[in-house]
Amino acid sequence: xxxxxxxxxxxxALFNQLGLPSxxxxxxxYTDVSAWADxxxxxxxSSNIKAENLGIADLDVYRLVFINGVFDGTSSNLPHDIDxxxxxxxxxTHEGQALEAYARLFDxxxxxxxxxxxxxxxxxxxxxxxxxxxAANSKxxxxxxxxxxxxxxxxxxxxxxxxxxxxxxxxxxxxxTDAQRGLSNMASHIxxxxxxxxxxxRLQQESSKQAHIARVDVKQHQHSTYTLHAxxxxxxxxxxxxxxxxxxxxxxxxxxxxFVLSGRQHVDHHTRVDHTAPHCTSNETYRxxxxxxxxxxxxxxxxxxxxxxxxxxxxxxxxxxxxxxAEIDTKPELEIYNDDVLCAHGAxxxxxxxxxxxxxxxxxxxxxxxxxxxxxxxxxEVLAAMxxxxxxxxxxxxxxxxxxxxxxxxxxxxx
Amino acid sequence: MLVVQDLHAEVDGKAILxxxxxxxxxxxxxxxxxxxxxxxxxxxxxxxxxDGYKITSGSVTYKNxxxxxxxxxxRAWEGVFLAFQYPVEIPGVNNTYLLKAGVNAQRKHQxxxxxxxxxxxxxxxxxxxxxxxxxxxxSRSVNEGFSGGEKKRNEIFQMAVLNPSLALLDETDSxxxxxxxxxxxxxxxxxxxxxxxxxxxxxxxxxxxxxEPDFVHVLADGKIQKTGDKSLALELEERGYDWxxxxx
Ligand SMILES: Nc1ncnc2c1ncn2[C@@H]1O[C@H](COP(=O)(O)OP(=O)(O)O)[C@@H](O)[C@H]1O
Ligand SMILES: [Mg+2]
Numbered sequence: 300x301x302x303x304x305x306x307x308x309x310x311x312a313l314f315n316q317l318g319l320p321s322x323x324x325x326x327x328x329y330t331d332v333s334a335w336a337d338x339x340x341x342x343x344x345s346s347n348i349k350a351e352n353l354g355i356a357d358l359d360v361y362r363l364v365f366i367n368g369v370f371d372g373t374s375s376n377l378p379h380d381i382d383x384x385x386x387x388x389x390x391x392t393h394e395g396q397a398l399e400a401y402a403r404l405f406d407x408x409x410x411x412x413x414x415x416x417x418x419x420x421x422x423x424x425x426x427x428x429x430x431x432x433x434a435a436n437s438k439x440x441x442x443x444x445x446x447x448x449x450x451x452x453x454x455x456x457x458x459x460x461x462x463x464x465x466x467x468x469x470x471x472x473x474x475x476t477d478a479q480r481g482l483s484n485m486a487s488h489i490x491x492x493x494x495x496x497x498x499x500x501r502l503q504q505e506s507s508k509q510a511h512i513a514r515v516d517v518k519q520h521q522h523s524t525y526t527l528h529a530x531x532x533x534x535x536x537x538x539x540x541x542x543x544x545x546x547x548x549x550x551x552x553x554x555x556x557x558f559v560l561s562g563r564q565h566v567d568h569h570t571r572v573d574h575t576a577p578h579c580t581s582n583e584t585y586r587x588x589x590x591x592x593x594x595x596x597x598x599x600x601x602x603x604x605x606x607x608x609x610x611x612x613x614x615x616x617x618x619x620x621x622x623x624x625a626e627i628d629t630k631p632e633l634e635i636y637n638d639d640v641l642c643a644h645g646a647x648x649x650x651x652x653x654x655x656x657x658x659x660x661x662x663x664x665x666x667x668x669x670x671x672x673x674x675x676x677x678x679x680e681v682l683a684a685m686x687x688x689x690x691x692x693x694x695x696x697x698x699x700x701x702x703x704x705x706x707x708x709x710x711x712x713x714x
Numbered sequence: 715m716l717v718v719q720d721l722h723a724e725v726d727g728k729a730i731l732x733x734x735x736x737x738x739x740x741x742x743x744x745x746x747x748x749x750x751x752x753x754x755x756x757x758x759x760x761x762x763x764x765d766g767y768k769i770t771s772g773s774v775t776y777k778n779x780x781x782x783x784x785x786x787x788x789r790a791w792e793g794v795f796l797a798f799q800y801p802v803e804i805p806g807v808n809n810t811y812l813l814k815a816g817v818n819a820q821r822k823h824q825x826x827x828x829x830x831x832x833x834x835x836x837x838x839x840x841x842x843x844x845x846x847x848x849x850x851x852x853s854r855s856v857n858e859g860f861s862g863g864e865k866k867r868n869e870i871f872q873m874a875v876l877n878p879s880l881a882l883l884d885e886t887d888s889x890x891x892x893x894x895x896x897x898x899x900x901x902x903x904x905x906x907x908x909x910x911x912x913x914x915x916x917x918x919x920x921x922x923x924x925x926e927p928d929f930v931h932v933l934a935d936g937k938i939q940k941t942g943d944k945s946l947a948l949e950l951e952e953r954g955y956d957w958x959x960x961x962x
Contacts, residue, residue, distance in 0.1 A: 654802045655802050657765065657786060657802075658802040658856075659812065660763075660786035660787045661762050661763070661764075661786050661790055661796050662816040663787055663790035663791055663815075663817070663819045663820045663876065664787060664815055664816055664819060665819060666785065668819075673804070673807070676804070676806025676807045677806065679806050680805060
C-alpha cells in the first residue's frame with residue numbers, strides 16, 4: 300500500500316471515530332447539517348453538463364474545471380510547463396519529495412483546530428482536486444480559475460504549494476446548474492513557503508438546494524502573504540472553516556468576507572488565525588447583508604501564542620439586517636498569551652444609518668434609493684480589496700442582483 | 715415663501731420649539747442667532763424634514779403647501795435645501811453621482827428630462843469653481859476624510875448645484891478660517907436672487923459682514939425673542955443674549 304492510500308485510510312478511520320458534527324458541538328450549534336447526512340456518502344452519477352460557456356466570462360486565465368468533483372479535460376486549459384494538474388494525475392505522476400508533500404495534505408489530525416467529520420471524510424474520499432505546485436521564485440503569469448460545477452454530491456480536495464517567493468492568484472468558483480439536492484464537501488490546503496504570495500478567491504454560488512461545506516487550511520512561512528476573498532451568495536447552507544497559521548515571523552494574512560443572503564439561506568464562517576511567530580500581521584474584515592429569513596454566523600478567533608510578540612491584528616465584522624426576520628450570530632474572539640501585541644476587534648449589527656439616509660434624502664434621493672445605495676456601498680467596501688477587476692465587477696453584479704434595487708444606482712458607488 | 719406659525723416641536727418628550735413664528739419672502743436673507751441649545755438646528759431640521767421630532771402644534775407652509783406633509787426628498791425637489799451643521803460622511807457613495815441623482819430626481823419631479831453626463835459635469839465644474847472646491851473632491855466618497863472646512867465648502871457646492879429656492883444654512887461659518895469664510899460667503903452671495911431666500915443660523919456677527927441680512931432674529935428658549943435688522947447682530951455681539959430674554 301502506498302503512502303497516499305495509507306494516509307487516506309487513516310483519515311477514514313478518523314471519520315468513523317468523529318462522525319458528522321451535531322448541534323451539540325459548540326462550533327456547530329447554529330448550523331444544523333443533519334438534513335444532509337444522507338447525502339454525504341452518496342455516489343455521484345454521471346451528468347451531461349456542458350462546461351464550455353459556464354463561469355465568469357472575459358477572464359484571461361488558466362482553467363481547471365470539475366463537474367461534480369470529476370475533472371473535465373475538454374473545458375480546461377492548463378499551462379504546459381508548470382505543475383498545475385488534477386490531483387489524481389499529479390499523485391500518479393510524481394514521486395519522492397513532491398509526492399510526500401502532497402500526501403501530507405491528506406493527513407488529518409483529530410486535535411487540529413475545528414477538525415470535523417466532513418474534513419476527515421474529504422481526506423479519505425475526495426474524488427479529485429487541483430494540485431498546484433509552484434517552483435521557488437516563479438510567478439504564475441495568469442490567474443488560475445478553478446470552476447466547480449455541481450448539481451449532486453461532490454468531494455474535492457485541492458493542494459496549493461507555493462515555493463519560496465512564488466506568486467499566484469487562484470480563483471475558486473462554485474456554481475450549480477440546476478436545483479437537485481446535493482452536498483459539496485470541499486477542502487483547500489495551502490502551504491506558502493518563505494516570501495510566497497497568494498491571492499485566493501472563493502466565490503460560492505451553488506444552486507439553491509446545495510449544501511457547501513469547506514475547509515481552507517493555510518500554513519504560512521516567513522514573510523509570506525495570503526489574501527482571501529470569500530464571497531457567499533448561493534447555496535441553501537454553507538459552512539466554511541478558514542484556518543490560517545502564521546507559523547514563521549513576518550508572515551501576514553488578510554481575510555475579506557462578504558455574504559449577501561436572502562430567502563432561507565444559512566451561511567456560517569468560522570475563521571481561526573494562529574499567530575504562532577513574532578512580527579506577523581492579520582487583518583480580517585467580514586461584512587454581511589441579510590434579507591428575508593436568512594441566517595449568518597460569524598465566529599472569528601484570533602489566537603496570539605506566547606512567542607508571537609509584535610503581533611499586529613485586527614478583525615471587524617459588520618452586519619446589516621434588511622429584514623426583521625433575518626438573523627446574525629457574531630462572535631469575534633481574541634486569545635492573547637503575551638503582552639507585546641496590537642489587537643483590535645469588534646462587530647456591529649445594525650440597520651442603515653439614519654443620519655446618512657436623511658442626508659441623502661435632503662439632496663433629493665428617494666428613501667428607497669438611499670437605502671439601496673447605502674446597502675450597496677456597505678457591501679462594496681469589502682469588494683474594493685479585490686485586485687482582479689473582472690472578478691470584482693462580476694461579484695458586484697451578482698451581489699447587487701441579490702439586493703433589492705429599483706433604480707440605477709450602481710454608478711453612484713466610488714469604486 | 716415660507717411661513718412658520720406657532721410651531722411647537724418635541725424630542726423624546728422634551729419641548730424644544732415652543733411657538734416659533736417666522737415669515738420669509740423671496741429675495742430676503744434672514745439670520746437666526748441665539749445661544750447653544752436654543753433650538754436653531756432643530757428648527758432647520760424640522761423644516762428640512764428630519765425624523766425624530768414630534769410636531770405638537772403649529773404649521774409650516776412653503777410656497778402655499780403644507781411642508782410638514784412632505785418627505786425630505788419631496789421638500790428637496792420643491793427647492794428646500796439644508797446645509798448641515800455637521801455634514802455626514804458616506805463611505806462608498808460618490809459625491810458627484812449623489813448630486814447627479816439628486817438633480818435628476820428633482821428634474822423628473824418638475825417634468826424635465828434628466829441632464830446628460832456632459833451637461834451635468836459642466837454645471838458641476840462651474841459650481842466647484844465658485845466655491846473653490848478642489849476638483850479631486852468631486853470623485854471622492856461624500857465628505858469622507860474631508861476636513862471640517864472642506865465639508866462646509868462641499869455643502870455650499872451642493873447648494874450651488876441644486877439651486878434651491880429656500881436655503882437653510884446651519885452654522886456654515888463655524889470652523890472656517892477667514893479666507894474660507896470669504897470664499898463660502900462669496901459663493902452664497904452669487905446665489906442670492908430675487909427668487910430665492912436664505913435663512914442662516916450663525917453664532918457670529920462676522921458672517922453677516924459678508925452676507926448682509928435683511929432680518930436678524932434671536933432664538934432663545936425655543937422662541938424667537940426679538941427681531942431686528944443687522945444692527946441687532948452688532949448689539950448681540952457686544953451685549954450677549956441675556957438682555958434679550960429679560961426684555962422679552
Ligand atoms: N435628536 C435629539 N435628541 C435629543 N435631544 C436633542 C436632539 N436634537 C436636539 N436636542 C436637544 O434640543 C435642544 C436644542 O438643540 P439644537 O436645536 O441642536 O440647538 P442649537 O442648534 O440652537 O444649538 C438641545 O437641548 C438638544 O440637546
Ligand atoms: Mg445647532
